[in-house]
Amino acid sequence: MSARRDWSPQQDTPPPAPPRSLLIRNARVLDPASGFDGIAHLGIRDGRIAELSQAEPRGEYEQTLDARNLWLLPGLVDLAARLREPGHTHKARFASEIPAAQAGGITSLVLPPDTQPVIDSPANLLRVLRLAGQTGGLKLRVLGALTQGLNGEALAELSALKAAGAIGFAQGLKPLRDLLVARRALEYARGLSLPVHVFAQDAALAAGGCAHEGPVATRLGLPPIPVAAEVAAIRAWISLVEDTGAPVHFCRLSTARGVELVQSAQRRQLPVTADVAAHQLWLCDRDIDGFNALCHVIPPLRSAEDRQALRQAVASGVIGAICSDHQPHEADAKINPFPLTEAGISGLETLLPLTLGLVQEGQLTPLAAAARLSLGPARIAGIEAGSLTPGAPADLCLLDPAPSWVLRPEHLLSAGRNTPFAGWTLQGRVRRTLLDGYPVYANAD
Structure with missing residues (x-):
């Protein structure tokens, strides 16, 4: 019988070798797959979940972890993050961004195809996977280029x-x-049983704009992007879904009207899903006042009313996933006049605390938050993740919901320090991130 070694979340470093078996005791377990929310013990054997029980576990485990007062949820699945490699390594690399993802509790991440070179061939796709594999510690999934x-x-x-x-x-x-x-494209993708991820913005209506069409953009003299740019695109794609039956996932919704269209399509049982970037749930067009380039994002930050509609859609499940839309930049990318700055926020390490903020405000239950960060995006991506049921991969996030902390950009692990949340007081700290049962991140602060 193997000797049992105890270790706790307060240790500075994870165990020196991957345990073949690990028992996490007394955690508040949030399993969106089963709907379970309660104090329980979770056992891991050979990288997979062996048992989840409120009763005393069966058998011996090589290591145990006392997770009293901590939350245990599936590892986060991020549907959109640009890690800048290959092609834009002056901004970031896998070696910097994968640790940032681990620190954010992320175990699976979906990479868009707009790397350099574009992921439009098997050779380019396999090159990306090979580069990421040299760093390891993250399950990287890839979207292929549509054209x-x-x-x-x-x-x-x-x-x-x-x-x-x-x-x-x-x-x-x-x-x-x-x-x-x-x-x-939809007809071809349907034959392959894979979804098309759509950034819904009519290019002609957007006309190269950089801010939400409204009083703020007018006062600042910024070229606007009207709500109609998103609405027209969503209408067109939904019409094509009606004709083809092909699944479409709308990426980064930003408007109340867009939410209404997606909700209507779902009520008609069309294969339509949607996500939202975490920053869209907290910021609005007023935040670009003073030409704040850290708030330059595409789609643009919309009105406060749009923001509230997005929150309600996340709570109801119309929007099934919250993503980081991580786009790290070097400092120079944000110092030009607002329209000339590069759009995007460094978001891997704020995805979880911003979502926890919705829990603290009563917008989401802890279980719903876990669903939008793990099971929801896993189902959209069609990957094995987001569940704590026995047999599932032991990709886990162990979270302390209590501590509050002030975000300092210089403390981010990401090479991108371009965050509009600098100085914000956030709550909740990831204590452990486990990938296939092995701790890839540990934090005792």
């Missing part, structure tokens, strides 16, 4: 991309030439 070079015209090698491991297809922020290309 060659993301040029919006000729379809990419979709079947070959699926065979190489693509979990879906997308255009990043690039538009398609016309709706005929969109329809053909």
Whole structure:
């Protein structure tokens, strides 16, 4: 019988070797797959969950962890994060961004196809996976490019991309030439049983704008992006879903009207899902006042009314996932006049605390928060994650919900310090992130 070693979340470093078995005792377990929310013990054997029980566990475990007063939830699944490698390594690398993801409790991450080179061929996809594998510690999933070079015209090698491991297809922020290309793409993707991830913004209506069309943009003299840009695009894609039956996932909703359209499609049982970036649930167009380039994002920060509609959609499940939309930048990318700065927020390490903020405000229950961060995005991505049921991979996040802390950009592990939440008081700290039962991140602060 193996000797039992005890270790606790207060240790400075994880155990020196991966245990074949681990028992996490007395945690508040949040399992969105079963709907369980209560104090329980979770056992791990050979990288998978062996048991979840409120009763005393069966058998011996090599190591135990007393997780009293901590929350245990599935590892987060982030549906959109740009890690900047390959092609933009002056901004960040896998070596900096994967530890940042681990610190945020993220165990699976979906990479959009707009790297350099674009992920429009099996060779480029496998290159990305190989580069990420050199760092390790994260399950990286990849969206293949919908069109060659993301040029919006000729379809990419979709079947070959699926065979190489693509979990879906997308255009990043690039538009398609016309709706005929969109329809053909949906027909092809449906035959492959993979979703198309759509950034819903009509390029002609957006017209190169950088801010929400409203009083703030007018006063600042910024080129606007109207709500109609999102609405028109969603309407067109839903019409194509009606014709083809192909699944579509709308990425980064930003408007109340967009939420209404998605909700209507779901009520008609169309295969339509949606996500929202965490920053859209806290910021609005007023935050760009003073030409705050840290709040320059695409889609733009909308009105306070749009923000409230997004929150309600997350609570109801119309929006099934919250993502980071992580886009790390070097400092110079944010110092030009607002329209000339690069859009995006460094969000891996704020995804979880911002979502916990919704719990603290009573917008979400802890179990619903766990669902939007793990099971919901896992189902959208079609991957094995987001569950604590026996047999599932032991990808876990152990969280202390109590401590409050002030976000200091210089303390972020990400190479991108471009966050508008600097100086905000956030609550909750990840204490352990486990990947296949092995601790890849530990924090006792």
